[in-house]
Amino acid sequence: MVSFTIDGLEVTAPQNAMLVDAAKHGDVEIPVFCYEPKLGAPVGACRMCLVEIEGIPKLQTGCSTPVKDGMVVHTQTDRVRQAQEAVVEFLLINHPLDCPVCDKGGECPLQDISFGWGGGRSRFIEPKRHFQKPLALSPLIAIDRERCILCYRCVRFSQELSEDYQLVLEERGAHTYVATFDGHPYVAPFSGNIIELCPVGALTSQPYRFRARPWDIEGAGSVCTLCPAQCNVTFTVRDERVLRVLARDHAEVDDGWLCDKGRFAYQAVHVDERVTHPMIRDGGELRRVTWERALAEAGAALRRAKGRVGAIVGGETTNEEGFLLQRLMREGLDSGDLDSRQGGTLPLGLHRALAVPDAQATVPDLEFAHAVLVLDTEPVDDMPIVDLRLRKGVRRHGVKLAVATSRPSSLDPNARASIRYAPGAGEAFLRALGAALTPGGGDVDELAAGAGADAGAVRGLAQLLRSAGEDMVILYGERLVSGPRAAEAAQALLEVASALNVTGGREGAGLLCVPAGTNGRGLAEAGVLPNAGPGYAAVDGGRDAAAIADGARHGELTALYLLHADPLVELPGRDRWAEALERATTVVAHAAWLTEGLLEHATVVFPAESYAEKEGTITHPDGRLQRLRPAIGHPGETRAEWSVIADVARAVGLDLGVLTGPMATAQLADAVPFYAGLTLEEIGGKGVRWQTRAAAAALPAAEIQPASLQIAPSAAPANGRLRLGTYRSIWNAPEVRVSPSLQFLHPKLRLEIAPSDAQRLELFPGDHVVVGSDGHTVDATVAVRSTMPEGSVFLETNALEGPLVEVRRA
């Protein structure tokens, strides 16, 4: 801390803080437009923050001058006032002052600063510039160039934060304007952040346009549940409708950014397609019924099926809902057949081993680590906001980034090393990497060949990781530890992590899993696993998702409980699930919209709450419990789902003993030893990482079976056919499909293929093709990508399962 004088006040402030920030410690506000520390180093462009510093003849920009001990600063002298008034007058020269019809009016820094620091007059009598406006910058963002004050925040975001380099300045001087290349729209995963960054009304949200004034609205803080990033948000609410989503800056979760899905998919809350009342299947069709009828129907059917019920729990389910459901299943329906993981069971010991606090990396660790290995995940699709964090780490803190994936990654240009392996060969790749890391660990050439990876690249990666430094984070996708060989893959992962000393309890090093579902971690910890009860407690093994499908197909299970899940569209094994749903007598579903599987097979449908209506907690992939708070009331007849589960339980004869949401949280905290004592109050607005609490020690110790000596199966040789890799893009979500302004982003099925493969098959970009595997086919259009590894193709689907596919022209 240093002490300095500002406007006559003695103030202490952190060393090296910029004056504008240091001044706040003395309750002095220095106005800024271009300064935004989140965007990187200050640029000093707007000149709004000029201050007088004794001993320096010229006025200095407070945004770029670090405070020094004994500095004497003035912000209220005539000279400073004159400079501030001058800058405001300059900025308003061409600003249209059309505040009455501007969305920003009332929450506009330009208004506030003009009022607070401007001279209140203008001597500019020349005609202002006028243009047709607003203009579309993208389907989501409107640009009003008259209002722009050229603070460059938006272009700095595009160039230095999201690094999409699509939004730039064109021309020079007073002619400078913000634009894109040759009329292309600015469409990128994080484009919406520029709306929030804009200090004037130049960039406005198309969907929010003219919807409300600041005095019409209320802000309600909660958490976005659309992906595992769990960004903190503020819902803008007017008349019980969510009209907008803003970032609620949390340095350890989202850094104050949102992806466009999180920012705009709130529209899904209010679409007509949404289910807002209970329904039962009657005469082959879903019909609206009363709650009493629906609960009675579900209760009777489940009671009949007692012992033969399977439950699938979707990723957006809260900890409380998941916890109550597993109680309903295990205590009320005598069934341990429940799963929240898409890709198969992991032995309990491995679950525990991967969850130990010593092995846990946090989101900020990604930014400050010496090295980060991104393994089998594409952050921008799987946990978008982490993509920005990784870029920030590389750009600002020199993080050495390595990417090991099957599909080319958007982070490749930022990585010191990028390595490809065959789709599905994650385990084989880890064995090869492990061999390269450990002297005498095996034949790297052979193992790499088995993974479809380049042995030299594997050795290079090992060398990079070994020499990078101690703080290392491995960010891996859940899909790596999924599938029939999930256990072997997890073991291989732990071995590599151990060879790199990632799991040794070092602060700043660790593993971070990107779960397939938003609350994947919380649901596992709440006991929504076939082989674990709350707190990874040992239970008698039940069926996992795939086994539940088989159980239903074979008639061993007669009822299915689908909590926020439609296995037909979300889970692998589409054909098996179609059969399972067809065969099941009872299909109880909690759903916000009727997707394919529910529309055809659900027998009872309870309306699901949207995330803006929910109360409860979810757990971030790094162990942070975060609190959802209802921003709006329930539409139609929707009810709190913890209460619906309790009602169903009552209908099957089980009293769960929850009368309020907080009671459900309390039960959860009692049941999960390492959550012990957690209350909603403690979680508060910023969340709590359970690993940082004393109760963390209650996590059961991991018992790992000795490493299997099995060699991972080699990736399938192509032999003229192509290996199939699948992925799920950020835009492949039901919320995107139903949100009017986001619909245009909902992906069309594209076959990504390497130029050489395309040439061999005589395919050209845009060609329509049929892709087939094991008698199943899907239609797709060809997208030739030069970065695609030869011999592999990628499709955004779970309709096909590899490993090999054939491609022919449609």
Place this chain on the structure above:
Amino acid sequence: MTKPLLLKGIDEPGLDTLEVYQRRGGYDALRKALSMTREEVLHELEVSGIRGRGGAGFAMGKKISFLPKGAIDKYLVCNADESEPGTFKDRELMQKNPHMLIEGMIIAAYAGGINRAFIYIRGEYELQAQKLEQAVEEAKRAAYLGEGILGSDHSLTLWVHRGAGAYICGEETALLDSLEGKRGNPRLKPPFPANQGLYQGPTLINNVETLATAPVIIRMGGEEYAKLGTAGSTGTKVVSVSGHVQRPGNYEVELGIPSREIIYGLAGGPPEGREVKLWFPGGSSAPVLTADDLDVPYDFDSLAKAGSMLGSGAIIVIDDSTPVVDVAMKTAKFYRHESCGKCTPCREGTNWTVKMLERIDSGEATPMDLDIMAAVQENIIGNCLCVLGDAMAMPIGSMILKFREEFEAHIEAARARNELATTDEAPPEALIQGAVA
């Protein structure tokens, strides 16, 4: 005038080739420098007292001494983006004697322990860029550039980098951004280029003429060089004289001679029958001086004392046939066109000033607008990110201050043409157009 140092024999045929340059003793200074230690070379440059010839007038030796020592990637950038209106001295030096610049750069790089150098030359100078590229090729072949120059441990790579037309790239940090492949926006200082310049590395940036003088200083010795000129402005300076003079061109003078001697003695003064009305002593960014200031000694300190600056050493003479409003308009429009747009006062202030001047010229202004215009200049000065805004505000401000009467007459006359006059009396024509009818 003593013998010129830079322009001496500049028209000798083939001077732009290595052969002729060497025949005249070229690269001997480099040999001498390489036989000295880096510290000795730096010492010579420091005692020579030479100040930067590009505009800011910062002592060259001191600039080199600011570079951090040690084996890190350091850069030398020659600022050949000569764009200051009225300035064309570097053009002649590069075109006719490119090797002198290259030799000077190798010497400066040696003194600063620098191994990578670039010449950033304005895009418009195609011929000069070609000459430089040829000379660099020749110098590479002759092992004056590359690894272990002339058997020493000094290595230097040198590339000629062409700009693409932007005055602001003459500003050193904008030049660095431009050289890094960005828009030429100036950077915040600090950090200064000596610490964090090109590619974030320590960088020495010098003007063509400054670097081209380095061989001269090494040859004659810093102390000898310092005997030329005045105590605060040592040496000789190539002065570009243009505008209303009979013999426009580059003249090398010893600093400190009376300005009148340059304008009248060398350049021949205004055409027959005309008088000097105002003049820019150091490019269009310098506050204007009037006929009363013709006897001011032409050196850094005297011109500063007279309220202006030596700048790039470019004298633009305007005689009494030209209205000051026209000069102000040209000046303001130039800076509006060249403002990069990054900071507010410059971007908006230059634009506003042009609009007010247009109104003055079209008869839609009143004398009150002069006060506003003067106040706008005040609001620009000292408030900008770089000096471009000041570079307009200072001359425009000085014109309003020194020629207010003429501005007011211009306003009245223009209003009279528009039948908006506030007085019945038309102002005397002479005041608008100057004394000459």
Place this chain on the structure above:
Amino acid sequence: MAIDPQRVPRFGHGSRVPGWDEAADLSKDPAEVPDPATTPVPEDLRARIEEYMRRYPDPRSAVIPALHTVQDRYGWCSPEGIEQAACVMRLTPAYLLSVATFYDMLFTTPVGRNDVFVCTNISCSLCGADELFAAFHEHAGEDPEFNLRAFECLGACDIAPMASINGQYVGPIRPDEVPAVLDAVRRGEEPLPDRQLKYRKSTDPNAA
């Protein structure tokens, strides 16, 4: 609701800035870094740009040389040319366009193949550059063969009023000489050989 500018009087005045009125075409895909697989680049263009990229510690420094190269080849920095350079340099075309529009010598709209840059800055205008430019404009303003521009100081005030014609400085030029100058350019000859800067001797009497 779009406003029809024809019907709004206030659109009728105020300075106009090209580009400011342009909206994005929502039917286009976003302009990302062009994929080499779908962006054919002429081999000579690629080779030259790659040669430039090797000169600098940071290949991005080659942006201006690359844009000069594109302009040399296509006559202007066309969207296709920019995309090709972006593909070679692994940058977005927007980045290159942003740089191109900053500089006066890079043209992002089609221009005539003969550059005639007339200096109209202070020194030249004191010597009649505005009249010279008017003469050029009269004789070549509409001629698609010529890329006629009024330029800021070209650094040749000693030969004022002057012009840079296809990169060669010529001056002083009298307005009445303009038709002859243009004819010479059309014929591919050097206009006013006696007044080409490259032959000009120093004015300093002591220089000899």
